[in-house]
Amino acid sequence: LPSKKPRGTGSFWTLQLPWIPGLYPCLEIDKYQSVASSGAGLPPVPKLGKRSERIPVVQEKSNYDPCKTSKRICQNKGKCVNRNGQFICKCPPTHYGKTCERVADTRFCKDHRCQNGGTCISTEKNQTFVDPLKLRTYRKENPDKPPLISSENLTITIQYQCVCPDGYIGEFCHLTEEEQSCEEDYCSSHGRGHYDPENGCTCQCDPQEWIGERCDIRSPCAGYSCMNSANCTLKDHPKEKAVEAVCVCPNTTEFIQTTISGEISENPS
DSSP states (O other): OOOOOSSOBTTBOOOOOOOOOSOOOOOOGGGOOOHHHHOOSSOOOOOOOOHHHHSOOOOOOTTOOHHHHOTTSSOTTOEEEEETTEEEEEOOTTEESTTSOEEOOOTTOTTOOOOTTOEEEEEEEEEEEEOHHHHHHHHHHOTTSOSSOOSSOOEEEEEEEEEOOTTEESTTSOEEHHHHHIIIIITTTSEEEEEETTTEEEEEEOTTTEESTTSOEEOTTTTOOOSTTOEEEEEEETTTTEEEEEEEOOSSOOOSSSOOOSTTSBOOO
């Protein structure tokens, strides 16, 4: 048993520990040195073995299906779906939550716009924001307008929110995670992202300001002034992998100057 003596004696150190009933392993005294003889503090603590030697490792089974362990994981007629060994409950429109345990308050959900199986629940206060569905329609119908708009009235006021199922996000559960990343982040806030399942995300940039695959390169036409109503266009140089700002003059222009020369006002050959 551990000794209650406060100091070390002889060739070993006695620990001051409370007495606890039970069985204890015997340690060889000659493995330890006294404080007086070693000049150190407490005796060295024996090292434990490797973690793999002390604790058995439980290998995760790839074919584990939590939905088969219990038929009552999802409540209120929710459907259990196995997703890489984790369960996901697909809830009916009347319920939501991890296991469909919550009842949805649908007082203000008569004309809700939740998509892709999203559950509508009423909120205490109204909320006003830019309608992402209207914005998407506007951009499809007006592809030539700047990607970022602020003057058009595309707001909506609702008194509900959408609880999205797994795999969908957005105010109305109208986006997949890939679509949201494409529309909001991929084009560096300087262009309009369009997601296609086959081709991935592509950006529509404003060539007068930004270029590049992700609209992250300043266009040579940005800040480049063409004279006499000429338009700045980009000329590709595939071998050099570069683009050049070129001013294209109109076909018929009444010039005030008698002579015009230079790269900023030339008729294309």
